[in-house]
Amino acid sequence: MTAELMIGTELAAEMVANAATRAGRLRAETGVQPCLATVLVGDDPASATYVRMKQNRCRKAGIESRSVVLPAATTTAELVAELAKLSNDPSVHGILLQHPVPGQIDERAAFEAIDPGKDVDGVTMHAFAAMAFGEPGFRSCTPGGILRLLQAYDVPLSGAHAVVIGRSPILGKPAGMLLLASDATVTYTHSRTVGLPDIVRTADIVVAAVGKPNFVRGEWLKPGAVVVDAGYNEGNVGDVHFAEATAVARLVTPVPGGVGPMTIALLLEQTVDAAQAQSETAVQPVAGLA
Structure with a gap:
């Protein structure tokens, strides 16, 4: 058996093009240009590269990109203050805190400083609760992108056994929640799970999100599984x-070329969603008083 590849690049390009069309329409109708603020703490080369990539994609989608770069020695309080300022800025519609952040920062406290209405990366507890309860809200971008990719390749989710390897609050855990909401039966595992290969062999769908290169081996997989x-x-x-x-x-x-492009595409799509929602709830002048 030779597996078919689930390529994310083409679908992601369609999503970005659609986001660009919607952003252009929003600007023409309301004067609002969607704006994504990216916050980078420190000068980690990989993180800086990711931020530049997202900024480039923003330009292609007609989304304004605002970059905030803070020193590596930034404290939790300083970062929280910056995120609160962006949350209160009506010209900013989405906020992305590039993670991981330096070790001295309480990452969860930083995430929770983001207004849920601008949490287009789906990292707050509000976003996780929305995913867990099946309520409207922003999806964590990588898990949300994974679901879109599975749907595009007509992978049956209802009744399928999905094994998620990883328990990150912004990847493994929400991926399982979204699969569960699609009627899959979900087993959470991680690098310390006893008997992990045997559990993975029972999976119709495997989501590997453990952060270890070449961790999942071919002999762990059930023939015909979706990986x-x-x-x-x-x-x-x-x-x-x-x-x-x-x-x-x-x-x-x-x-590359699978999940990665979907993550960025969903980020841009949700930024346009946020801008649309915020433009609809903006205070309108009372007739006769404008």
């Missing part, structure tokens, strides 16, 4: 041993 590699490690290596997986699975996402 989503949400990992990215040095050297363009995912969390799944790609060559081994493609010899066993039915569908596999490559790294």
Whole structure:
């Protein structure tokens, strides 16, 4: 068996083009140009590269990109103050805090300083609760992108057994919640799970989000499984041993070119959604008093 690749680039390009059309329409009708503020703490080269990539995609989608770069020594209080300022700025519609942040910062406190209405990366507890309860709200971008990719490739989710490897609050945990909301039966696992290979062999769908290169081996997989590699490690290596997986699975996402483009595309789509929602709830002048 040679697996078919689940490529995210083409679908992501369609999503970005649609976001650009909607952003242009919003600007023409209301004068509002969607704006995404990216906040980077420190000078980590990989994080800086990701931020530049997102800014470039913003330009293609007709979204204004505002960059905030803070020193590596920034404290939690200083970062929270900056995020609160952006949250209160009506010209900013979405906020992205590039993570991970330096070790001295309480990352959860920083995330919670983002207005839920501007949390277009889906990192707040409000966003997680919305995903868990099936309520409207922004999705964590990588899990949300994974669901869109599975749907595009007509992967049956209802009744399927999905094994999520990883428990990050912005990747593994919300991925499981979204799969559960799609009527999949979900098993959460992680790098310390006892008997992990045997559990993975029962999965119709495997989501690898553990942050360890080549962690998931081909012999762990059930023949014909759908494998989503949400990992990215040095050297363009995912969390799944790609060559081994493609010899066993039915569908596999490559790294790069699989999940990554979907993450950015959903970020831009949700930024336009946020701008639309905020333009609709903006205070309008009372007739006769303008």
